[in-house]
């Protein structure tokens with residue numbers, strides 16, 4: 001598993017997703033509840049950026065049709081999306097947020 005720097009921890013505002021691209025993979029970084037999560041930025045229902053959605057209770061909500069994805073598992077808990085979105089392991093080292101997109105968790 002290879003971790004790479006995604007951004008600085010101080011660049012992440014609480015509950016405000018930040019889109020980054022790692023090895024060509026669009027990733028939404030979310031700092032919420034004292035933890036940082038990395039979830040693929042593309043909704044599994046259609047080609048829409050999840051980082052433009054709202055964060056609430058460890059979920060990110062797709063702005064287009066409202067499916068909510070668990071930031072821990074990537075699983076949707078409401079329709080119309082039925083397939084999970086990949087999530088990625090995150091490590092914090094100092095102010096660096098490190099993400100591995102080589103292996104989904």
Ligand code: FES
Pocket residue numbers: 043044045046047048062063064065066067079080081
């Ligand atoms: S595009 Fe995300 S729920 Fe439809």
